[in-house]
Amino acid sequence: MKHLLFVTMLLTALFVDAQKDKKLTDKTVEKASIAAHLKFLSSDVLEGRDTPSKGQLVAAEYLRTQLERYGVQAFDEYPDYYQPVSMEKVVKPSAGTIRLDSILFSIEEDFLLLNGGDLDLSSSMVFLQDASSDDIKSADVKGKIVVTNAGDGETENARAWFGMMRNKQSAAKEAGALALVELYNSAQLPWSLLVRYFSGERVGLDQGDSEDSFPVIWINNPNQERSELFVSSDSVDVKTSGSEITPFEVYNVVGYVEGTDAELKKEHVVFSAHYDHVGIGQPDSTGDVIYNGARDNAVGTVTVLEAAKNLGKYPTKRSSLFVFFTGEEKGLLGSEWYVDHSPVPLNEIVYCFNSDGGGYNNTSLATVIGLKRTTAEDLLIEAIEAYGLSAGDDENYKEQGLFDRSDNVNFASQGIPAPTFTPGMDAFDDEIFKYYHQPSDEFESLDMDYMYTFYRAYVLAGRMIGNMKETPFWKEGDKYYEAGLELYK
Ligand SMILES: [Zn+2]
Structure with a gap:
């Protein structure tokens, strides 16, 4: 009874409070x-x-x-x-090419720059299948370009690959690599959509550091048809121009x-x-x-x-x-x-x-x-x-x-x-x-x-x-x- 009385009093008190707030x-x-x-x-x-x-x-x-x-x-x-x-307002490069041996890729049609600005790189490559942080750490990637597949080889959700890319990006940067290149092959998120998303202008926070400037490139690799080319080539040239970053x-x-x-x-x-x-x-x-x-x-x-x-x-x-x-x-x-x-x-x-x-x-x-x-x-x-x-x-x-x-x-x-x-x-x-x-x-x-x-x-x-x-x-x-x-x- 006592308990019931207490509960009633409490409820009444709460009700009165709510009435007052109303x-x-x-x-x-x-x-x-x-x-x-x-x-x-x-x-x-x-x-x-x-x-x-x-x-x-x-x-x-x-x-x-x-x-x-x-x-x-x-x-x-x-x-x-x-x-x-x-x-900052970031304008992506308007022009760019990647050359492997005699093959030439062009920006948007074949590749996208996800991170970084104007580039002029000429370097040897290290191919790592899925490039876990440990893979990157134990390979000799200093002064080289790390090439890998986008994703982790298991997750099919291409949107989740962005997060995985961030991890590989920091591991590659830490290990002294020059850039990260990922071969992109997903039926789920078509290349044309990516192009629309990553081209043109973007507004982002300006965190005042250069963490984000480490170059990351995605290369369109439908049905893995370009993988062999990257595995077998030793070096690559990357050139992009026309990018702009305006802080505000x-x-x-x-x-x-x-x-x-x-x-x-x-x-x-x-x-x-x-x-x-x-x-x-x-x-x-x-x-x-x-x-x-x-x-x-x-x-x-x-x-x-x-x-x-x-x-x-x-x-x-x-x-x-x-x-x-x-x-x-x-x-x-x-x-x-x-x-x-x-x-x-x-x-x-x-x-x-x-x-x-x-x-x-x-x-x-x-x-x-x-x-x-x-x-x-x-x-x-x-x-x-x-x-x-x-x-x-x-x-x-x-x-x-x-x-x-x-x-x-x-x-x-x-x-x-x-x-x-x-x-x-x-x-x-x-x-x-x-x-x-x-x-x-x-x-x-x-x-x-x-x-x-x-x-x-x-x-x-x-x-x-x-x-x-x-x-x-x-x-x-x-x-x-x-x-x-x-x-x-
Ligand atoms: Zn809203």
Whole structure:
């Protein structure tokens, strides 16, 4: 009986807390301010907020002004709320040849430069079947070019070969080799797709070292028909030209609100979203060339603004950290940079409540990618249901791997529980593709009644996590559970 009474009291206390958080949520989240933020961020004037672009800078100015207005503090390191992110634009070589004996290969048609710039190499080769790190270490490769097959001879997934290539690359570099050449033979990922992916321009982080400049070449080797040539030849000439690397700087926008509890304020909850999009591109059937990115990701950006507005006024027990990422569309770059340069140590960040949306097709839902993976699950459901919505996850389209495709994954892989909150999406269907990365993803097409409900659910959920009794964590057995133990030990 006593036990039952205690449980009842506890539940009542929790209920009262949640009621209080809901009241405070309703006090600040307003339809008009949501609409104004969304309209501004997805306006044509910002030209799709590409990385880098003037439009994105204007968006950043807007975000930091709002943080200031909402009473969010700037870090000493970043007094104007701007965290500089060093990036580079890399233009791949436009011309190049590889010569073996009398055979001449040309760039794109026969080979691709995955790493490195302009080359002029003339060297002997060492052929290693699959070139494990040990193989490379024990062979005499100093001053030579290492030639091997792409992959490990077992894994058929060509995408996994990229990671294996990185290992061989560092082993070859370490052993003093001049370059790594891999013979590429995969039915799964055709050569033409690789060419499209690795040619032209690419934007990446500028890590300030030359780790990435060690040359790596993939040679098209359909049905292994060129293997014999590489095994039997002694030397090779490689020439490429026309590459260019231009460094530039863009910004994550960051700030914080201190928690109210003497102990719990040492724990931080991150409210994050990427504010970049893909800029100007191919015209659609109406001739529109501006990819406004209202759903992707003005909607997510405004979740963070609405959280800042609320928490700046009514802080939770835990401290709140607000982060707007640049460069998500170029490969999750801003968030990768953030976790390497966080002004708050990562083991003091207990949760990352990210928001990123490709779109929605079900206005009775709020979708949380990773809903069931953290101990905040019940609380997220409670917050969502408090506004008459149901909580959904990515059950119906798990194969899309969305959890690992947005900024939250850079926090998750460090061990920080990090789901992504997004408008209701119960399938990857035509309603999503109608707007996903299209010029038609504009403010006018958003259902503002739904948006208003969605934002209140997000802010309430964020408040409840900030006040949650237990520190949220991964559920046991999760892919990132061990990383979490390691981070917070
Ligand atoms: Zn996005």
